[in-house]
């Protein structure tokens with residue numbers, strides 16, 4: 257955006273970029289299930305304790321909270337925490353994301369329309385453009401931006417003072433952030449995957465909010481298949497609720513949860529159709545590997561990125577697949593999980609397989 261634009265246009269651009277979180281039924285339900293304060297936020301004890309101190313201290317000083325960087329896999333509660341930060345500080349929140357900010361002017365439009373103390377949530381901050389990132393450095397440190405007016409040799413930089421604000425940046429990959437950006441956050445937190453017991457609490461809480469009856473074994477069944485992720489736990493709960501409504505009396509127990517999740521092809525370890533397809537191809541077509549990512553992706557009819565970013569992180573975390581310099585390799589646990597017998601050693605599985613089998 258060129259800063260010659262009128263203020264109204266700038267505000268409209270900011271509005272378009274900031275957008276809203278809820279879009280569609282699932283997002284609307286997701287928003288309704290979000291914990292509203294730190295007390296309601298389940299798990300992540302260390303992060304909660306540290307954040308509580310940061311926010312309390314800022315409140316006691318009557319100051320704006322320090323910038324916060326949240327890293328962790330999708331669905332672990334980064335957006336939720338940013339909303340909680342705003343709520344705990346009694347401040348409004350704006351939500352935008354790195355990919356939505358194409359130009360430094362886009363960011364200038366948002367920053368210049370912030371109110372004092374406002375929380376700016378910048379999701380996928382690692383995907384922001386370089387010029388916007390450089391503008392953010394100054395905005396975070398000095399609450400100032402240089403707005404370029406005009407083009408070419410006649411262009412002039414006009415400094416613009418910003419009200420103090422709190423930037424909450426979220427990223428799935430903290431390692432991708434340039435150190436100058438990372439260092440400007442006063443508080444950095446890494447969000448871990450949730451323990452099954454914590455996810456059971458998430459399921460019980462959400463069931464209560466959705467007015468669904470569920471027994472402890474039913475909640476444990478859903479939690480155990482949720483890949484350590486509250487968003488998945490909530491999504492599975494909604495699908496199990498549908499099944500219970502249509503096929504039973506609406507009450508969720510272990511049997512209903514198990515039967516419903518079988519219909520949705522989520523197995524007892526939380527593997528879905530894609531995860532299983534990747535494992536089956538690796539075991540049945542390539543003898544357990546090693547096999548290159550691209551070949552594996554073609555074998556399951558998916559994009560390379562989908563296999564690498566959607567299926568693999570979970571399979572690696574579950575100890576079912578290993579990424580080796582020679583390619584993807586199935587672990588003994590993968591053979592066991594699919595009820596298949598690994599090829600005899602030595603020979604059949606190749607060197608990568610032998611390594612994993614301890615040969």
Ligand SMILES: Nc1ncnc2c1ncn2[C@@H]1O[C@H](COP(=O)(O)OP(=O)(O)OP(=O)(O)O)[C@@H](O)[C@H]1O
Nearest residue numbers: 286289290297298330331332333334335336486487
């Ligand atoms: N600690 C928690 N306790 C209870 N519910 C949670 C918790 N963390 C997340 N949730 C629920 O999980 C859902 C997803 O959370 P959220 O949108 O905050 O994740 P996210 O990390 O921002 O994901 P993404 O990076 O994909 O945007 C929300 O509906 C929220 O209700």
